[in-house]
Amino acid sequence: MPTELPGGGHALTLRGVTKRYGTLTALDDVDMTIAPGEIVGLLGHNGAGKTTLMSIVAGLLRPDAGQVGVLGRDPARQPHEARRLLGLAPQELGLYPPLTVRQNLLFFAELAGLRGAAADRRVEEVAEPLGLTGLLGRRAARLSGGEQRRVHTGMALVHRPPLLLLDEPTAGVDVQTREQLLAMVRAMAAEGTAVCYSTHYLPEVEAMDGSVAVLSEGRMIANGTLKELVGRYGDSGIDLTFSGVPPELPLPWPQVRDGGVLRVTVEQPHLAVPQVMAALGDAAGALVNLRLVQPSLDRVFLRITGRGYDESAETPETTGTAAAVTEPARTVGVAEEEPV
Numbered sequence: 001m002p003t004e005l006p007g008g009g010h011a012l013t014l015r016g017v018t019k020r021y022g023t024l025t026a027l028d029d030v031d032m033t034i035a036p037g038e039i040v041g042l043l044g045h046n047g048a049g050k051t052t053l054m055s056i057v058a059g060l061l062r063p064d065a066g067q068v069g070v071l072g073r074d075p076a077r078q079p080h081e082a083r084r085l086l087g088l089a090p091q092e093l094g095l096y097p098p099l100t101v102r103q104n105l106l107f108f109a110e111l112a113g114l115r116g117a118a119a120d121r122r123v124e125e126v127a128e129p130l131g132l133t134g135l136l137g138r139r140a141a142r143l144s145g146g147e148q149r150r151v152h153t154g155m156a157l158v159h160r161p162p163l164l165l166l167d168e169p170t171a172g173v174d175v176q177t178r179e180q181l182l183a184m185v186r187a188m189a190a191e192g193t194a195v196c197y198s199t200h201y202l203p204e205v206e207a208m209d210g211s212v213a214v215l216s217e218g219r220m221i222a223n224g225t226l227k228e229l230v231g232r233y234g235d236s237g238i239d240l241t242f243s244g245v246p247p248e249l250p251l252p253w254p255q256v257r258d259g260g261v262l263r264v265t266v267e268q269p270h271l272a273v274p275q276v277m278a279a280l281g282d283a284a285g286a287l288v289n290l291r292l293v294q295p296s297l298d299r300v301f302l303r304i305t306g307r308g309y310d311e312s313a314e315t316p317e318t319t320g321t322a323a324a325v326t327e328p329a330r331t332v333g334v335a336e337e338e339p340v
Protein backbone atom coordinates (compact mmCIF):
# COMPACT_ATOMS: atom_id res chain seq x y z
CA MET A 1 0.00 0.00 0.00
CA PRO A 2 1.48 3.40 -0.89
CA THR A 3 2.21 5.58 2.12
CA GLU A 4 1.36 8.78 0.30
CA LEU A 5 -1.13 9.20 -2.48
CA PRO A 6 -2.01 12.11 -4.69
CA GLY A 7 -5.41 13.49 -3.67
CA GLY A 8 -4.64 14.02 0.01
CA GLY A 9 -3.85 10.37 0.76
CA HIS A 10 -7.25 9.18 -0.44
CA ALA A 11 -7.97 6.63 -3.12
CA LEU A 12 -11.19 8.49 -3.92
CA THR A 13 -12.19 12.09 -3.33
CA LEU A 14 -15.46 13.77 -4.28
CA ARG A 15 -15.88 17.48 -3.61
CA GLY A 16 -19.16 19.27 -4.27
CA VAL A 17 -20.22 16.81 -6.97
CA THR A 18 -23.53 17.68 -8.57
CA LYS A 19 -25.29 15.83 -11.39
CA ARG A 20 -28.57 16.78 -13.03
CA TYR A 21 -30.72 14.85 -15.48
CA GLY A 22 -32.82 17.65 -16.95
CA THR A 23 -34.66 19.17 -14.01
CA LEU A 24 -33.88 16.25 -11.68
CA THR A 25 -30.86 16.69 -9.41
CA ALA A 26 -29.52 13.16 -8.99
CA LEU A 27 -26.48 14.25 -6.94
CA ASP A 28 -26.43 17.48 -4.99
CA ASP A 29 -23.11 18.89 -3.77
CA VAL A 30 -21.76 15.51 -2.63
CA ASP A 31 -18.52 15.20 -0.66
CA MET A 32 -16.96 11.83 0.05
CA THR A 33 -13.55 10.25 0.54
CA ILE A 34 -12.28 6.68 0.68
CA ALA A 35 -8.84 5.88 2.06
CA PRO A 36 -6.70 2.96 0.88
CA GLY A 37 -7.86 -0.18 2.64
CA GLU A 38 -11.20 1.36 3.62
CA ILE A 39 -14.57 -0.21 2.77
CA VAL A 40 -17.39 2.28 2.37
CA GLY A 41 -20.94 0.92 2.27
CA LEU A 42 -22.85 3.29 0.00
CA LEU A 43 -26.46 3.23 1.10
CA GLY A 44 -29.65 4.90 -0.01
CA HIS A 45 -33.16 4.09 -1.06
CA ASN A 46 -34.00 3.40 -4.71
CA GLY A 47 -33.16 6.45 -6.81
CA ALA A 48 -30.94 8.03 -4.11
CA GLY A 49 -28.07 8.49 -6.59
CA LYS A 50 -25.72 5.56 -5.84
CA THR A 51 -25.32 4.36 -9.43
CA THR A 52 -24.97 7.93 -10.66
CA LEU A 53 -22.14 8.48 -8.16
CA MET A 54 -20.31 5.32 -9.23
CA SER A 55 -20.78 6.14 -12.92
CA ILE A 56 -19.22 9.57 -12.38
CA VAL A 57 -16.27 8.09 -10.50
CA ALA A 58 -15.78 5.55 -13.30
CA GLY A 59 -15.82 8.36 -15.89
CA LEU A 60 -18.99 7.09 -17.57
CA LEU A 61 -20.86 10.30 -16.68
CA ARG A 62 -19.59 13.84 -16.29
CA PRO A 63 -20.64 15.82 -13.24
CA ASP A 64 -22.27 19.22 -13.79
CA ALA A 65 -20.20 20.65 -10.94
CA GLY A 66 -17.56 19.56 -8.46
CA GLN A 67 -14.33 17.57 -8.55
CA VAL A 68 -13.56 13.88 -8.52
CA GLY A 69 -10.14 12.44 -7.80
CA VAL A 70 -9.22 8.79 -8.35
CA LEU A 71 -5.79 8.66 -6.70
CA GLY A 72 -5.49 12.26 -7.80
CA ARG A 73 -6.66 11.70 -11.40
CA ASP A 74 -9.81 13.35 -12.70
CA PRO A 75 -11.94 10.71 -14.48
CA ALA A 76 -13.48 13.37 -16.73
CA ARG A 77 -10.15 14.88 -17.85
CA GLN A 78 -7.82 11.87 -17.53
CA PRO A 79 -10.26 9.04 -18.30
CA HIS A 80 -7.69 6.45 -19.34
CA GLU A 81 -5.41 6.98 -16.36
CA ALA A 82 -8.30 7.04 -13.90
CA ARG A 83 -9.91 3.99 -15.50
CA ARG A 84 -6.75 1.92 -15.05
CA LEU A 85 -6.80 2.69 -11.32
CA LEU A 86 -10.31 1.45 -10.67
CA GLY A 87 -12.43 -1.62 -11.16
CA LEU A 88 -16.15 -1.24 -11.70
CA ALA A 89 -18.71 -4.03 -11.35
CA PRO A 90 -21.95 -2.35 -12.42
CA GLN A 91 -25.38 -3.61 -11.40
CA GLU A 92 -26.05 -5.06 -14.85
CA LEU A 93 -24.06 -8.20 -15.56
CA GLY A 94 -21.49 -7.72 -18.33
CA LEU A 95 -20.33 -11.22 -19.25
CA TYR A 96 -19.87 -12.55 -22.76
CA PRO A 97 -22.16 -15.60 -22.74
CA PRO A 98 -20.46 -17.63 -25.52
CA LEU A 99 -17.02 -17.36 -23.86
CA THR A 100 -15.83 -19.52 -20.99
CA VAL A 101 -15.25 -18.11 -17.52
CA ARG A 102 -11.49 -18.23 -18.19
CA GLN A 103 -11.88 -16.38 -21.50
CA ASN A 104 -14.07 -13.73 -19.90
CA LEU A 105 -11.49 -13.10 -17.18
CA LEU A 106 -8.55 -13.28 -19.61
CA PHE A 107 -10.19 -10.71 -21.85
CA PHE A 108 -10.13 -8.18 -19.02
CA ALA A 109 -6.63 -9.20 -17.91
CA GLU A 110 -5.38 -8.58 -21.45
CA LEU A 111 -7.20 -5.23 -21.64
CA ALA A 112 -5.17 -4.30 -18.57
CA GLY A 113 -1.95 -5.18 -20.41
CA LEU A 114 -1.27 -8.64 -18.97
CA ARG A 115 -0.11 -11.29 -21.43
CA GLY A 116 0.71 -14.99 -21.55
CA ALA A 117 1.64 -16.71 -18.29
CA ALA A 118 1.16 -13.52 -16.23
CA ALA A 119 -2.45 -13.19 -17.45
CA ASP A 120 -3.13 -16.91 -16.86
CA ARG A 121 -1.73 -16.66 -13.35
CA ARG A 122 -3.82 -13.65 -12.55
CA VAL A 123 -7.00 -15.38 -13.75
CA GLU A 124 -6.28 -18.29 -11.41
CA GLU A 125 -5.62 -15.88 -8.53
CA VAL A 126 -8.92 -14.10 -9.06
CA ALA A 127 -10.89 -17.31 -9.56
CA GLU A 128 -9.80 -18.94 -6.32
CA PRO A 129 -11.37 -16.65 -3.66
CA LEU A 130 -14.50 -16.30 -5.78
CA GLY A 131 -14.99 -20.08 -5.92
CA LEU A 132 -14.62 -20.10 -9.71
CA THR A 133 -11.63 -22.42 -10.10
CA GLY A 134 -13.78 -25.41 -10.99
CA LEU A 135 -15.84 -23.36 -13.43
CA LEU A 136 -13.07 -21.78 -15.51
CA GLY A 137 -13.75 -24.06 -18.49
CA ARG A 138 -17.50 -23.56 -18.47
CA ARG A 139 -19.30 -21.23 -20.87
CA ALA A 140 -20.68 -18.15 -19.11
CA ALA A 141 -24.10 -18.82 -20.64
CA ARG A 142 -24.26 -22.09 -18.69
CA LEU A 143 -23.66 -20.53 -15.25
CA SER A 144 -26.23 -19.88 -12.58
CA GLY A 145 -27.10 -16.28 -11.70
CA GLY A 146 -24.89 -16.32 -8.59
CA GLU A 147 -21.96 -17.82 -10.52
CA GLN A 148 -22.35 -15.16 -13.22
CA ARG A 149 -22.33 -12.47 -10.52
CA ARG A 150 -19.03 -13.83 -9.17
CA VAL A 151 -17.42 -13.84 -12.63
CA HIS A 152 -18.73 -10.32 -13.22
CA THR A 153 -17.09 -9.20 -9.96
CA GLY A 154 -13.87 -11.01 -10.87
CA MET A 155 -13.71 -9.10 -14.15
CA ALA A 156 -13.65 -5.83 -12.20
CA LEU A 157 -10.63 -6.74 -10.12
CA VAL A 158 -8.50 -8.81 -12.47
CA HIS A 159 -6.13 -5.84 -13.00
CA ARG A 160 -5.68 -5.31 -9.22
CA PRO A 161 -7.18 -1.84 -9.10
CA PRO A 162 -6.44 0.22 -5.98
CA LEU A 163 -10.08 1.41 -6.06
CA LEU A 164 -12.95 -1.04 -6.45
CA LEU A 165 -16.52 0.07 -7.18
CA LEU A 166 -19.13 -2.63 -6.61
CA ASP A 167 -22.72 -1.66 -7.42
CA GLU A 168 -24.99 -4.07 -5.55
CA PRO A 169 -22.64 -7.06 -6.00
CA THR A 170 -24.85 -9.37 -3.95
CA ALA A 171 -28.15 -8.59 -5.66
CA GLY A 172 -30.00 -11.86 -6.18
CA VAL A 173 -27.26 -14.20 -4.92
CA ASP A 174 -27.56 -16.98 -2.35
CA VAL A 175 -26.05 -16.96 1.13
CA GLN A 176 -22.92 -18.87 0.10
CA THR A 177 -22.11 -16.55 -2.79
CA ARG A 178 -22.77 -13.54 -0.57
CA GLU A 179 -20.28 -14.89 1.98
CA GLN A 180 -17.67 -15.52 -0.73
CA LEU A 181 -18.06 -12.02 -2.12
CA LEU A 182 -17.88 -10.39 1.31
CA ALA A 183 -14.80 -12.43 2.27
CA MET A 184 -13.12 -11.39 -0.95
CA VAL A 185 -13.94 -7.72 -0.39
CA ARG A 186 -12.56 -7.88 3.14
CA ALA A 187 -9.39 -9.62 1.95
CA MET A 188 -8.83 -7.02 -0.78
CA ALA A 189 -9.34 -4.18 1.68
CA ALA A 190 -6.87 -5.83 4.07
CA GLU A 191 -4.33 -5.66 1.23
CA GLY A 192 -4.95 -1.93 0.75
CA THR A 193 -7.71 -1.76 -1.86
CA ALA A 194 -10.24 1.02 -1.32
CA VAL A 195 -13.77 -0.31 -1.81
CA CYS A 196 -17.01 1.51 -2.51
CA TYR A 197 -19.81 -0.98 -2.10
CA SER A 198 -23.48 -0.21 -2.67
CA THR A 199 -26.07 -2.53 -1.22
CA HIS A 200 -29.63 -2.68 0.05
CA TYR A 201 -28.69 -5.31 2.57
CA LEU A 202 -27.70 -3.64 5.84
CA PRO A 203 -26.36 -6.72 7.67
CA GLU A 204 -23.72 -6.92 4.95
CA VAL A 205 -22.43 -3.48 5.78
CA GLU A 206 -22.51 -4.36 9.46
CA ALA A 207 -20.55 -7.55 8.72
CA MET A 208 -17.84 -5.59 6.92
CA ASP A 209 -17.54 -3.12 9.80
CA GLY A 210 -16.34 -0.36 7.53
CA SER A 211 -17.57 3.14 6.90
CA VAL A 212 -21.03 4.13 5.79
CA ALA A 213 -22.14 6.85 3.39
CA VAL A 214 -25.86 7.51 3.13
CA LEU A 215 -27.39 9.20 0.10
CA SER A 216 -30.94 10.52 0.19
CA GLU A 217 -32.43 12.18 -2.89
CA GLY A 218 -28.95 12.99 -4.16
CA ARG A 219 -27.64 14.47 -0.90
CA MET A 220 -25.03 12.86 1.33
CA ILE A 221 -26.93 12.97 4.59
CA ALA A 222 -24.60 10.97 6.80
CA ASN A 223 -21.17 9.46 6.72
CA GLY A 224 -18.78 8.00 9.22
CA THR A 225 -17.68 4.68 10.55
CA LEU A 226 -20.41 2.20 11.35
CA LYS A 227 -19.55 2.43 15.06
CA GLU A 228 -19.81 6.22 15.04
CA LEU A 229 -23.17 6.27 13.28
CA VAL A 230 -24.71 3.47 15.31
CA GLY A 231 -23.37 4.99 18.53
CA ARG A 232 -24.85 8.34 17.68
CA TYR A 233 -28.11 7.57 15.88
CA GLY A 234 -28.89 3.91 16.46
CA ASP A 235 -31.01 4.50 19.52
CA SER A 236 -32.04 1.54 21.62
CA GLY A 237 -35.07 0.88 23.77
CA ILE A 238 -38.00 -1.32 24.63
CA ASP A 239 -41.17 -1.52 22.56
CA LEU A 240 -44.27 -2.45 24.54
CA THR A 241 -47.39 -3.31 22.54
CA PHE A 242 -50.75 -2.96 24.32
CA SER A 243 -54.21 -4.13 23.33
CA GLY A 244 -55.49 -0.58 23.88
CA VAL A 245 -54.00 2.90 24.32
CA PRO A 246 -50.56 2.56 25.99
CA PRO A 247 -50.32 3.98 29.52
CA GLU A 248 -47.76 6.50 30.72
CA LEU A 249 -45.33 4.56 32.91
CA PRO A 250 -43.53 5.92 35.99
CA LEU A 251 -40.05 5.53 34.52
CA PRO A 252 -37.02 7.87 34.32
CA TRP A 253 -36.62 7.37 30.53
CA PRO A 254 -38.28 9.10 27.54
CA GLN A 255 -41.49 7.46 26.28
CA VAL A 256 -43.19 7.88 22.91
CA ARG A 257 -46.55 6.41 21.85
CA ASP A 258 -47.42 5.30 18.34
CA GLY A 259 -50.81 3.61 18.11
CA GLY A 260 -50.76 0.69 20.51
CA VAL A 261 -46.94 0.75 20.90
CA LEU A 262 -45.07 2.50 23.67
CA ARG A 263 -41.35 3.00 22.98
CA VAL A 264 -39.20 3.49 26.06
CA THR A 265 -35.82 4.88 24.98
CA VAL A 266 -33.08 3.47 27.17
CA GLU A 267 -29.43 2.65 26.58
CA GLN A 268 -29.17 -0.92 27.80
CA PRO A 269 -32.68 -2.24 27.27
CA HIS A 270 -32.02 -5.73 28.65
CA LEU A 271 -31.04 -4.23 32.02
CA ALA A 272 -34.13 -2.02 32.10
CA VAL A 273 -36.70 -4.79 31.59
CA PRO A 274 -37.31 -5.58 35.31
CA GLN A 275 -37.93 -1.90 36.11
CA VAL A 276 -40.28 -1.55 33.12
CA MET A 277 -42.23 -4.65 34.14
CA ALA A 278 -42.52 -3.39 37.71
CA ALA A 279 -43.80 -0.02 36.45
CA LEU A 280 -46.62 -1.64 34.46
CA GLY A 281 -48.93 -2.25 37.44
CA ASP A 282 -52.53 -2.90 36.29
CA ALA A 283 -51.53 -2.13 32.67
CA ALA A 284 -49.68 -5.50 32.60
CA GLY A 285 -53.01 -7.17 31.75
CA ALA A 286 -53.20 -5.23 28.45
CA LEU A 287 -49.59 -5.96 27.45
CA VAL A 288 -49.47 -7.97 24.23
CA ASN A 289 -45.78 -7.92 23.37
CA LEU A 290 -42.43 -6.66 24.66
CA ARG A 291 -39.47 -6.28 22.34
CA LEU A 292 -35.91 -5.12 22.91
CA VAL A 293 -34.62 -2.80 20.20
CA GLN A 294 -30.82 -2.82 19.92
CA PRO A 295 -28.80 -0.10 18.20
CA SER A 296 -28.28 -1.03 14.55
CA LEU A 297 -27.70 0.48 11.16
CA ASP A 298 -31.38 0.02 10.49
CA ARG A 299 -32.17 2.26 13.47
CA VAL A 300 -29.69 4.81 12.15
CA PHE A 301 -31.60 4.85 8.89
CA LEU A 302 -34.92 5.38 10.51
CA ARG A 303 -33.53 8.27 12.54
CA ILE A 304 -31.83 10.17 9.73
CA THR A 305 -34.08 9.47 6.75
CA GLY A 306 -37.43 9.01 8.47
CA ARG A 307 -37.84 5.69 6.60
CA GLY A 308 -36.72 2.16 7.37
CA TYR A 309 -34.17 0.83 4.92
CA ASP A 310 -36.17 -2.32 4.24
CA GLU A 311 -38.90 -0.24 2.59
CA SER A 312 -36.92 -0.18 -0.65
CA ALA A 313 -35.26 -3.57 -0.49
CA GLU A 314 -36.29 -7.15 -0.90
CA THR A 315 -34.21 -8.09 2.11
CA PRO A 316 -35.35 -9.15 5.57
CA GLU A 317 -35.98 -6.60 8.29
CA THR A 318 -33.40 -6.65 11.06
CA THR A 319 -34.82 -4.47 13.80
CA GLY A 320 -37.13 -1.52 14.28
CA THR A 321 -40.78 -0.76 13.73
CA ALA A 322 -42.86 2.10 12.43
CA ALA A 323 -43.32 3.10 16.06
CA ALA A 324 -39.95 4.81 16.24
CA VAL A 325 -39.41 8.51 16.74
CA THR A 326 -38.41 9.84 13.35
CA GLU A 327 -36.80 13.04 12.23
CA PRO A 328 -36.72 14.58 8.75
CA ALA A 329 -33.73 13.90 6.51
CA ARG A 330 -30.85 16.22 7.26
CA THR A 331 -27.11 16.43 6.90
CA VAL A 332 -25.26 14.89 9.80
CA GLY A 333 -21.55 14.72 10.45
CA VAL A 334 -20.28 12.35 13.07
CA ALA A 335 -17.38 14.59 13.98
CA GLU A 336 -19.71 17.26 15.37
CA GLU A 337 -20.24 17.58 19.09
CA GLU A 338 -24.01 17.70 19.08
CA PRO A 339 -26.58 16.11 16.76
CA VAL A 340 -27.58 18.67 14.14
Ligand SMILES: Nc1ncnc2c1ncn2[C@@H]1O[C@H](COP(=O)(O)OP(=O)(O)OP(=O)(O)O)[C@@H](O)[C@H]1O
Pocket: 021, 024, 026, 044, 045, 046, 047, 048, 049, 050, 051, 052, 053
Ligand atom coordinates in the same frame (compact mmCIF):
# COMPACT_ATOMS: atom_id res chain seq x y z
N1 LIG B 1 -30.20 8.54 -17.55
C1 LIG B 1 -31.05 9.08 -16.69
N2 LIG B 1 -31.93 10.00 -17.12
C2 LIG B 1 -32.80 10.60 -16.26
N3 LIG B 1 -32.87 10.32 -14.95
C3 LIG B 1 -32.03 9.39 -14.48
C4 LIG B 1 -31.08 8.73 -15.31
N4 LIG B 1 -30.39 7.86 -14.57
C5 LIG B 1 -30.87 7.96 -13.31
N5 LIG B 1 -31.85 8.88 -13.26
C6 LIG B 1 -32.58 9.31 -12.06
O1 LIG B 1 -31.61 9.80 -11.13
C7 LIG B 1 -31.93 9.42 -9.81
C8 LIG B 1 -30.78 8.62 -9.22
O2 LIG B 1 -30.70 7.37 -9.92
P1 LIG B 1 -29.62 6.27 -9.54
O3 LIG B 1 -29.75 5.18 -10.55
O4 LIG B 1 -28.29 6.92 -9.42
O5 LIG B 1 -30.13 5.81 -8.11
P2 LIG B 1 -29.70 4.54 -7.22
O6 LIG B 1 -29.48 5.05 -5.85
O7 LIG B 1 -28.59 3.82 -7.88
O8 LIG B 1 -31.03 3.66 -7.26
P3 LIG B 1 -31.24 2.05 -7.13
O9 LIG B 1 -31.00 1.70 -5.72
O10 LIG B 1 -32.67 1.91 -7.54
O11 LIG B 1 -30.29 1.40 -8.09
C9 LIG B 1 -33.23 8.63 -9.90
O12 LIG B 1 -34.30 9.53 -9.64
C10 LIG B 1 -33.27 8.16 -11.35
O13 LIG B 1 -34.61 8.03 -11.80
